[in-house]
Amino acid sequence: MTISQRILCAAVVGLVAQNLAHASSLLVSYSSTNGGGIEKFSLTPQSTGTLFASDNAAINTLTTANNTAYWATSTQISSDSLNDATGGSGKTALPSIPFGGVTITDLAVDPATNDYYVGWNAPGFGWFIAQYPPSGSNFAVFANATTLVQGLTIANNTAYWIEGQNIYSQDLGTTTRHLLQSFTLGPVTLNDVAIDTAGQTYLLAASENGLPPLIARYPLTPNASGVLFTFGTNPITALTVAGDRAYWIDGSNVWSENLNGTDLTLQETLPASFTLTDLAVSIDPPAAAPEPSGLVMLAGGLICIIFRGRHLSNPR
Numbered sequence: 001m002t003i004s005q006r007i008l009c010a011a012v013v014g015l016v017a018q019n020l021a022h023a024s025s026l027l028v029s030y031s032s033t034n035g036g037g038i039e040k041f042s043l044t045p046q047s048t049g050t051l052f053a054s055d056n057a058a059i060n061t062l063t064t065a066n067n068t069a070y071w072a073t074s075t076q077i078s079s080d081s082l083n084d085a086t087g088g089s090g091k092t093a094l095p096s097i098p099f100g101g102v103t104i105t106d107l108a109v110d111p112a113t114n115d116y117y118v119g120w121n122a123p124g125f126g127w128f129i130a131q132y133p134p135s136g137s138n139f140a141v142f143a144n145a146t147t148l149v150q151g152l153t154i155a156n157n158t159a160y161w162i163e164g165q166n167i168y169s170q171d172l173g174t175t176t177r178h179l180l181q182s183f184t185l186g187p188v189t190l191n192d193v194a195i196d197t198a199g200q201t202y203l204l205a206a207s208e209n210g211l212p213p214l215i216a217r218y219p220l221t222p223n224a225s226g227v228l229f230t231f232g233t234n235p236i237t238a239l240t241v242a243g244d245r246a247y248w249i250d251g252s253n254v255w256s257e258n259l260n261g262t263d264l265t266l267q268e269t270l271p272a273s274f275t276l277t278d279l280a281v282s283i284d285p286p287a288a289a290p291e292p293s294g295l296v297m298l299a300g301g302l303i304c305i306i307f308r309g310r311h312l313s314n315p316r
Contacts, residue, residue, distance in 0.1 A: 024284045025082060026247065026267060027069055028254060030274035031058030037274075038062060038071060038088075043281070045256075045267050053080060053088030062278040063153075065109040069280065070116060072096065074103040077118065082282055095136045098122075106152035108159065110172060117142055117159060119149030129161065143170055143177055155195035160202065162190045167204070180222050192239040194246065195220075196259055203229055203246055205236035215239065215248065230257060230264070242281035249276045 026041040028049075036059035040052035053059075057073040064070070070079045080091040096104065097120065105119035105127075114134035121127055127145035129152065142159070151162040160169045165184055170177040183190065183206070191205040200220050207213045213235045218226035234251035241247075247256045247267065252274070254267040270276060 025282050026254065027052060027062055027064065027280045027282070028249070028268065028270060028276060029059040029062040029071055029278045030270065030276050031060070032274050036060075036073065036277075038069070039268075039270065040082075041268055043267075045265050047268070049268065049270075050085075051087045052084075053078070053091055055088075058275075058277065060277050061104065061107045062280045063107055063109055064280040064282040065111040066114065067282065068109075068114075069282075070094075070107060070109050071278075072104045072107045072118075077104065077107060077116070095132055095139070098130075098139070105149050106161070108152040108154045110154050110157075112157065115172075117152060117154065119145075119152050119161070121148060127163075129159070143168075143175075151190070151193040153193060153195055155197050160193055160195060162193055165190060167193060167202075178222065180220070181218060182223070189235075191235060191237055192248075194239045194241040196241050196246075198244075199259060203239055203241060205232075205239045205248060207235050213250075215246070229261065237276065238278045240279060240281055243283050247279055247281055249279055252276065254279060 024043050026043055027038050029038045030036060035054065035056040037054040038052040038059060039049040041047050041049045052069065053071065055073055059071050059073055062069065062071040064082065067082050068079055069082055070077065075097055077094040077096040078091045079094055080088060084090040102120050102122045105121050108117045116132050118130045118132065120130055127147055127149055128141055129143040129145065129149055130139040131142040132139045145163050147164045149161050149163060153160050157172050158169050159172060160167065160180065165182065165188055166179060167181040168177045169180045187209055189207045191207070194203045196202065201217050202220060204216050204218060206216065213232035215229040215236060216226040217229045218224055232250040237249050239246065239248040241259070244259050245256050246259060247254060252272055253269050255265065256267050257264045
């Protein structure tokens, strides 16, 4: 094999390795006796996980946007590329709380701008959602809340969140929030919300006396009636939608199911010593058709293989 052929082979191998580094992934955060961490899995059920990040405090909330993970303890937000395989040593500490005594209740990221939105519990001042630009400069108050902010998520330029027994929405860049749903007729506990933008619906994880923990599905139309999506065994503490599937935490297990209600799957079971707190799924976009230069590279890879085969079989 000539030197030019070897260089071409190396380029092809590098291209393949680069593509493999951007695989879809499932992240699960937890607290433990040693603090907290995040385990990273492929989307293949019952795959082997790897430690993505660790902290000396419990990691309570987690999300992903643009191939980056964002997570928070009660007082500190961090971010790291999903390609980082160092166990979190490459993470970046982001501006998080305005002063001591404030704690973080939830976190979401706008994928269009990378602005991040933080639920704050500020004793003596109230509850807020703050908005930070990706540069981490001064924050702005996005919304004032009436109680603890949970289930904060962003989809299609709109933020959604839970306050007590109410679900609110507010378009990004505006100051007017809207009541999406109110559950005031019974002792209902709302845990998390996830948006299905394609179906114009949302999934709600909730618990009610006399019923097993459940996930219900509602139209994004305010005060619309919902339908049961699935039951859980334990309170469903975290829920997300990625692609055409829902993923949720039930005790030590992570489950998934198609949004049409088929293919219920046990994705992962984590150690009982972990208290699972949140999860996030990063889906790779479909691969684009190769550009002409890419086709040349692929052709070069085939030529490389052919030349290598000839070199081995006919070493002259």
